[in-house]
Amino acid sequence: MDFSWMAWTWPTAAFFLCIFALIAAMGMWEVASPGGGPRLGVLRFETTRGDRLFVSLxxxxxxxxxxxxxxxxxxxxxALGVCLAYAGLVFRFV
Structure with missing residues (x-):
């Protein structure tokens, strides 16, 4: 596949594909387990699964x-390892 029309590199394309995959996985999670009600975490405001995904991204x-x-x-x-640890902490405590 040629990405030269947008001057994209393979890492950039992989980054956006990963974001798309995360959003699709969150959608499937919501279909499989509806609800996932808001939760009050350490930041003292209610967050849902999607909010925690946004904060972690x-x-x-x-x-x-x-x-x-x-x-x-x-x-x-x-840095990717730090990001994964950060996302785990966000989904656990926020």
Whole structure:
């Protein structure tokens, strides 16, 4: 597949495919287990599954941008690990 018409790279395409897959997985989770009522977490406001996914994606973007700024020569694999741990904490405590 040729992505040259948008100047995309394979990592960029994989990133957006992962976001799409996460949203699709959340939709399937909602169909399989409807409800998932709002929950009051450590931030002291009610969040649903979708809210927690959004917060984890937003935080992960900042983690990756921060790692690119502070450790520009290091690969992003360790930042991916930090992002996964962060998302786990968000889904558990927020």
């Amino acid at each position: 937003l935080g992960s973007a900042f983690i990756c941008l921060g790692s690119l700024y502070f450790f520009s020569d290091a690969p992003l694999w360790w």
